[in-house]
Amino acid sequence: MAIKTMELLKGCGSQEEIMEVLSAVASDLGDVIDDVNTLQVIPLNGALTNEVFQINWPTKNDGEVRKVLIRLYGEGVEVFFDREEEIRTFECISKHGQGPRLLGRFTSGRVEEFIHARTLSAADLRDPEVSALIASKMREFHNLHMPGAKKAQIWHRVRKWLGQAKSLCSPKDAKKFGLDNLDEEINILEKKLSEGYQEIVFCHNDLQYGNIMMDEETRLITIIDYEYAGYNPIAYDLANHFCEMVADYHSDTPHVLDYKKYPGLEERQRFIRNYLSSEGNKPSNAKVNQLVKAAEKYTLANHLFWGLWGLISSYVNKIDFDYKEYGRQRFQQYWIRKPTLLDSPSIVSLDETVNGLLSSFT
Template sequence: MAVKTNGFVEGIWPEGLRKLLMSLASSWGEVFDVEGLKVVHLSGAMTNVVYTLSWPIKKVDGDDCGGGVRTVLVRVYGDGLDLFFNREEEIRTFECLSEHGYGPKLLGHFKVGRVEEFIYARTLSSADLRDPETAALIAAKMRDFHELEMPPPKEPLLWNRLRNWLSEAKDLCSPGDANEYKLHILEQEITLLEEAISMDHQEIGFCHNDMQYGNIMIDDNNSTITIIDYEYASYNPIAYDIANHFCEMAANYHTDTPHILDYTKYPGEEERKRFIRKYLSSSASETSVDQLADDVERYTLANHLFWGLWGLISAYVSHIEFDYKEYARQRFEQYWLRKLAILNGGVEAAMNPASDV
């Protein structure tokens, strides 16, 4: 089994995985067929390394079940993830969402990863996000997700997470990188941005916080959307989660240059409002649509800082093949380019002191 993180190399099993698979097969009244095992690496993941494992179903009594195949998903945790989120909390979130009927079931843990139920659905492509019918399904599913009752804390995590990640980035980065990415002024930017865009009218919900196309699946037979991968999920302003989804339309992680973002693909006003109308339901007033659309645009700034810091930290701790620094550079660049255009005049002056440029 090929694993390219946590020190594993081609042909070596992560500790405990083989034993776990044998135990699972036994619980299903089956025999784990190592000789017939097929391993497929799923590309596009930038936090973990993900595989599907398939093997012929063989019952303990020798029945081959008519040539049936058992498939599970194996997630090997990436390096340095404890800097981004608490793994125990993420697993509790995973289990709670499973109880709510969201995503795959957790089948078991091994030392550096876990085994999940395999969902027989298609992972979306970057192009799928632009399809109006698919976008409408995503909008409705996001609304359902945001309304979930999840364990506390139910306060927005965004701003504390940004400050924590900034502290980690300062500890990890070389002086040259710290200067290039302007880490010395980001604490001020985070504070001023929080004051500028956090408002009492904004709805707080349970947010996924990483609604890129690779974390959305669709069953083409019944048009059912499934949201997966909850590592970054927390309570946050719903406008932030929608902003993240819109920003992800600039990405295609299945190219020869997956780190390159194309912001000419960022959705225009008409497309954004069409999505928001579907999210709010057809009975929503245009005033409500306009207000949420405005809030979403403002939260794109926080989203650029969020993933910019994530990329910079990942460049120092991850062994996944991805140009994290260039990705971070593009996200920070978008923050500085769009800040003045998004924020209104009075806030612009406060957010752009001469020393920041």
């Protein structure tokens, strides 16, 4: 559904600046925007960090329409990543021939190339053929040669976010989420999950269906949105993708996670086999099962990561999404799954703190 441009731009920084950038982009593409009222603005739902819009305008050729994408940065999301670093990542990935091109920047966001493909749905992730294409594309993404130290970033990030959560949260939320106990939990988790050799690659770290696009004719997959991208173990990116299969961000309750939809063992094995064989080598069953097991353990780190993200977002982001409830569900899964996935007890017993944390989810 289209809305008027001026209504879109209210509260989104300088309207004049955004129109100036759009006019420059149009000129670079051989077009002219004579009148702001010729712009068609279409909100694209499902984005949880930023607000995203499709912008259309008529070209000089009668009947043809130019399309670009505007990304308006979410309020307060700079606590999660360095925006300038994210822009550099975006440009570097684009130079590798991946994802959309950066067309222009303004204070509160940017203009990107519009990808002429459809965004996947939650159901698409369960389609064996589409899933195989995603697995192959993930491997291709992991093979990108990107700048930065090739070491796991997850632990630094989750500790940084824990500090942010502690500084933002009310005492009630800090207690409910058990924040005082998480420092040592993270230490134990890092020690357990870092044992043995791990292949560190450039990961997307947020491979939910809304960040995957597919050309219906060519079946080519494009991965978009790199705010959380960085070096991590392969198993972590796999774990993140599997965890995202329980979400449907386009439902009436987009924050609700249905863990009955978590992929079963055979589905996870199939995805990882497709991932490993995408370059023509047939992996052994032992190799597949080793990575399946590692990915399952890394779901714990993933739950803490996005649990903290949800909690912090509830304080800083104004997008209409129940971030706190989302965060509570991720923490709930951490505490439920940890006894099964790790061969060590929690550093806290199921005392009043943890019982209180779990009971808040029921």
